[in-house]
Amino acid sequence: MPALGEIFRRYGYEGASIARITEETGLGKGSLYNFFPGGKEEMTEAVLADIHRWFEENIYRPLETQEPDAAIRQMFEGVSAYFQSGRRICLVGALALEETRNRFSAEVAHYFHRWLEALSAYFRRKGALPAQAKEIASYMIAGIQGAIIMARATNDVSQFPAILKMLEANCDKSCRA
Amino acid sequence: MPALGEIFRRYGYEGASIARITEETGLGKGSLYNFFPGGKEEMTEAVLADIHRWFEENIYRPLETQEPDAAIRQMFEGVSAYFQSGRRICLVGALALEETRNRFSAEVAHYFHRWLEALSAYFRRKGALPAQAKEIASYMIAGIQGAIIMARATNDVSQFPAILKMLEANCDKSCRA
DNA sequence: GTCTATACAGTGATAGAC
DNA sequence: GTCTATCACTGTATAGAC
Numbered sequence: 591m592p593a594l595g596e597i598f599r600r601y602g603y604e605g606a607s608i609a610r611i612t613e614e615t616g617l618g619k620g621s622l623y624n625f626f627p628g629g630k631e632e633m634t635e636a637v638l639a640d641i642h643r644w645f646e647e648n649i650y651r652p653l654e655t656q657e658p659d660a661a662i663r664q665m666f667e668g669v670s671a672y673f674q675s676g677r678r679i680c681l682v683g684a685l686a687l688e689e690t691r692n693r694f695s696a697e698v699a700h701y702f703h704r705w706l707e708a709l710s711a712y713f714r715r716k717g718a719l720p721a722q723a724k725e726i727a728s729y730m731i732a733g734i735q736g737a738i739i740m741a742r743a744t745n746d747v748s749q750f751p752a753i754l755k756m757l758e759a760n761c762d763k764s765c766r767a
Numbered sequence: 768m769p770a771l772g773e774i775f776r777r778y779g780y781e782g783a784s785i786a787r788i789t790e791e792t793g794l795g796k797g798s799l800y801n802f803f804p805g806g807k808e809e810m811t812e813a814v815l816a817d818i819h820r821w822f823e824e825n826i827y828r829p830l831e832t833q834e835p836d837a838a839i840r841q842m843f844e845g846v847s848a849y850f851q852s853g854r855r856i857c858l859v860g861a862l863a864l865e866e867t868r869n870r871f872s873a874e875v876a877h878y879f880h881r882w883l884e885a886l887s888a889y890f891r892r893k894g895a896l897p898a899q900a901k902e903i904a905s906y907m908i909a910g911i912q913g914a915i916i917m918a919r920a921t922n923d924v925s926q927f928p929a930i931l932k933m934l935e936a937n938c939d940k941s942c943r944a
Numbered sequence: 945g946t947c948t949a950t951a952c953a954g955t956g957a958t959a960g961a962c
Numbered sequence: 963g964t965c966t967a968t969c970a971c972t973g974t975a976t977a978g979a980c
Contacts, residue, residue, distance in 0.1 A: 607954080695922070736908070743876060757906075786972080794946080796948090
């Protein structure tokens with residue numbers, strides 16, 4: 591399952607052909623369609639669900655339950671580790687851009703709304719007004735997504751941690767304001 | 768040519784089939800291959816070159832030649848208009864994510880490096896140290912790219928101008944510091 | 945220059961042997 | 963459960979008529 595996710599990340603939805611999937615997973619076509627009768631679409635949904643589970647457990651929930659300072663640090667550390675400092679792309683963000691005929695728009699929207707919700711709660715706990723909290727949260731998530739693009743586009747991984755560091759610093763500033 | 772770009776933006780590189788291109792441009796296959804003997808790859812390169820020309824003229828050059836305050840305002844206004852407040856995606860950013868076997872990585876890198884260069888120059892003119900200027904520039908471009916993702920992913924166009932507004936405000940703050 | 949017809953590799957998907 | 967063989971279809975690309 592993680593292997594499946596990696597293939598979609600590398601080649602995108604359209605680029606991840608069944609042939610490539612059989613090749614990299616070692617499973618035959620028959621096996622794949624036995625596991626996922628719905629084909630590639632079902633595989634993608636399973637991968638997205640898997641990703642959502644991971645973020646729920648490692649990012650969203652800690653953001654809501656842990657003590658604020660630890661919570662936000664864990665988010666930045668977790669995200670940085672997950673995206674391997676920008677070497678690994680965000681599959682959900684990529685799907686949002688290609689938007690393969692809106693097939694997964696519900697899952698994509700859910701992922702980002704949930705992240706927005708958890709991060710907004712953090713900023714509210716730090717004393718921000720609800721409307722402001724949501725704006726800052728949106729700004730932060732956008733920055734993370736953009737950091738991945740910058741790192742990939744310029745072939746310079748150092749861009750990712752540099753941007754995340756500035757985001758985190760901006761986090762503190764917004765909270766104190 | 769603008770139509771061609773729009774098709775790539777809508778469907779991505781892999782999703783933009785020749786059939787769809789003939790359909791939406793009204794040109795037959797023969798005509799397309801007459802204009803672009805290299806096929807889809809050559810079409811993409813032509814579109815990327817066209818995009819680069821537009822940014823060079825409307826974003827990069829004004830950033831470098833105009834009076835600083837007007838320059839940065841024109842960048843944010845130009846970018847906002849170009850991406851239609853997040854309704855339209857950045858083809859170059861999308862290619863950076865899918866990275867269709869690194870076929871266009873040179874063009875993609877060039878686009879972002881040129882933008883970084885022009886924006887860094889602006890921050891230097893506003894008094895930032897060279898290293899800082901480049902970091903802030905990278906941060907800003909990442910924010911813009913991320914804003915597109917957020918607007919698309921959440922199906923909420925208002926995210927885009929909200930994030931750009933915060934970026935622009937942060938611009939001023941960075942300059943005064 | 946543009947269109948129609950077509951070549952042929954590659955796509956997702958299914959059926960049947962083991 | 964897994965693999966092999968094969969299906970119908972779509973993909974890019976080319977050749978030739980107008």
